[in-house]
Amino acid sequence: MGAMDEHQYEMKLEGALNLGCMKTGMEIEPEIQAAVRILLQGLGEDVDREGIKKTPLRVAKALRDGTKGYKQNVQEIVEGALFPEAGLENNRVGQAGGVGGLVIVRDLNLYSYCESCLLPFQVKCHVGYVPSGQQVVGLSKLSRVADVFAKRLQNPQRLADEICSSLQLSIRPTGVAVVLECLHIDFQSGGWEKLMVSSGSGVFQDQKDVNNNNIWTEFFSLLKIQSSVSGNTQKRINSISHWCPSEASETSTIPPSGMISAVTSMLRALGEDPLRKELVGTPTRFLSWLMNFQICSIEKKLNAFAGNMLEPNMKANGEVKCNMKAYSELNLPLWSMCEHHLLPFYGVVHIGYFSAEEINPTRKSILQEVVHFYGSKLQVQERLTKEIAETVAPFLGGDVIVVAEASHTCMLSRGVEKFGSSTATVAVLGRFSTDSEARALFLGSLP
Numbered sequence: 001m002g003a004m005d006e007h008q009y010e011m012k013l014e015g016a017l018n019l020g021c022m023k024t025g026m027e028i029e030p031e032i033q034a035a036v037r038i039l040l041q042g043l044g045e046d047v048d049r050e051g052i053k054k055t056p057l058r059v060a061k062a063l064r065d066g067t068k069g070y071k072q073n074v075q076e077i078v079e080g081a082l083f084p085e086a087g088l089e090n091n092r093v094g095q096a097g098g099v100g101g102l103v104i105v106r107d108l109n110l111y112s113y114c115e116s117c118l119l120p121f122q123v124k125c126h127v128g129y130v131p132s133g134q135q136v137v138g139l140s141k142l143s144r145v146a147d148v149f150a151k152r153l154q155n156p157q158r159l160a161d162e163i164c165s166s167l168q169l170s171i172r173p174t175g176v177a178v179v180l181e182c183l184h185i186d187f188q189s190g191g192w193e194k195l196m197v198s199s200g201s202g203v204f205q206d207q208k209d210v211n212n213n214n215i216w217t218e219f220f221s222l223l224k225i226q227s228s229v230s231g232n233t234q235k236r237i238n239s240i241s242h243w244c245p246s247e248a249s250e251t252s253t254i255p256p257s258g259m260i261s262a263v264t265s266m267l268r269a270l271g272e273d274p275l276r277k278e279l280v281g282t283p284t285r286f287l288s289w290l291m292n293f294q295i296c297s298i299e300k301k302l303n304a305f306a307g308n309m310l311e312p313n314m315k316a317n318g319e320v321k322c323n324m325k326a327y328s329e330l331n332l333p334l335w336s337m338c339e340h341h342l343l344p345f346y347g348v349v350h351i352g353y354f355s356a357e358e359i360n361p362t363r364k365s366i367l368q369e370v371v372h373f374y375g376s377k378l379q380v381q382e383r384l385t386k387e388i389a390e391t392v393a394p395f396l397g398g399d400v401i402v403v404a405e406a407s408h409t410c411m412l413s414r415g416v417e418k419f420g421s422s423t424a425t426v427a428v429l430g431r432f433s434t435d436s437e438a439r440a441l442f443l444g445s446l447p
């Protein structure tokens with residue numbers, strides 16, 4: 001079943017809104033929308049606030065699109081895309097064409113949802129097969145089939161196995177090989193969990209050892225991945241049960257039961273069985289991440305710092321401004337959550353200021369705390385940048401420029417943006433708003 005594309009969807013939504021029959025597009029995944037409202041309330045948010053009023057609808061739509069693979073059929077995709085292709089001319093020795101000869105599609109960029117914590121994870125997928133029976137498959141179908149299984153709640157090894165076995169079944173080649181390079185956000189450390197997995201059938205299955213096998217070696221050299229990496233693959237596969245960072249960090253706080261049942265009902269609405277053993281702890285793990293963005297905690301933390309923040313670092317009455325020089329604090333790590341889609345965005349914040357002298361290390365660490373505080377609630381990047389600027393300005397003498405650079409999981413996982421793209425937002429206060437030279441100097445100094 002093909003899902004509606006973005007445009008059709010918006011049209012349908014607009015139609016519903018114009019008819020006045022639905023105030024919020026409630027006919028789309030009503031269970032998920034109801035659950036998201038409970039989660040927002042659990043975070044202390046006002047569900048009627050302008051910025052998040054449509055968040056339940058956006059989350060429902062993102063989740064539905066992100067799991068549309070449950071409703072797609074591989075046989076239908078591959079059928080009609082098998083083309084006759086002869087092997088070598090008679091008596092020639094070798095393999096090529098529709099009989100033998102490796103075919104590889106590399107670097108397919110996919111997104112999947114982690115079944116352990118419900119965060120999207122990034123997948124670079126490589127698929128290869130050895131044709132047989134004098135037929136080949138349309139190359140675009142390999143990525144279509146991979147996407148069918150990526151658009152479900154997954155873990156990397158099962159994803160690789162499902163892509164592999166479904167291609168083996170539908171194309172019936174001599175063998176199929178699948179290698180996935182996966183990246184999962186690690187919220188605790190502010191870094192990434194990386195995992196490479198592989199799956200093979202037919203000739204690739206017969207000789208399982210990735211390191212001592214000609215066909216795997218050929219496959220990896222065509223992927224331009226060094227054999228040492230493939231060696232690591234094998235090692236990492238053994239520890240796959242802990243690939244999701246939320247599994248390693250069990251929290252002691254138990255989320256409110258109303259929120260747990262809300263997430264459970266979301267799983268059910270997606271067509272999953274919340275009692276499937278891999279999913280049993282998922283609502284708790286998802287919530288232990290989500291609760292980092294509770295609205296009250298940020299205010300509590302900021303108050304604790306209020307004393308430090310208000311103490312002026314330098315005379316800001318204008319008398320000593322002739323000695324002012326421009327300083328900057330670059331690459332302060334940033335993690336936050338998009339209030340429109342309840343998905344993380346992450347990157348760095350750069351802060352520039354005019355001062356008689358550079359601030360001391362203690363105060364530098366407070367800047368990082370401020371960035372962290374404002375990241376710890378539902379946000380949009382523009383507001384986050386403004387809030388950081390307004391908070392640090394009195395503390396840095398009043399003349400401040402703040403630049404946030406971040407990648408948004410919501411844009412990547414919905415296919416709106418490509419891998420590696422990012423968004424920059426700028427806030428300027430005081431002298432930076434009128435002094436274009438100072439602004440240019442600071443922007444030019446950014447890494």
Ligand SMILES: [Zn+2]
Pocket residue numbers: 114115116117118119184244245246
């Ligand atoms: Zn996870």
Ligand SMILES: [Zn+2]
Pocket residue numbers: 338339340341342343408410411
């Ligand atoms: Zn978003």
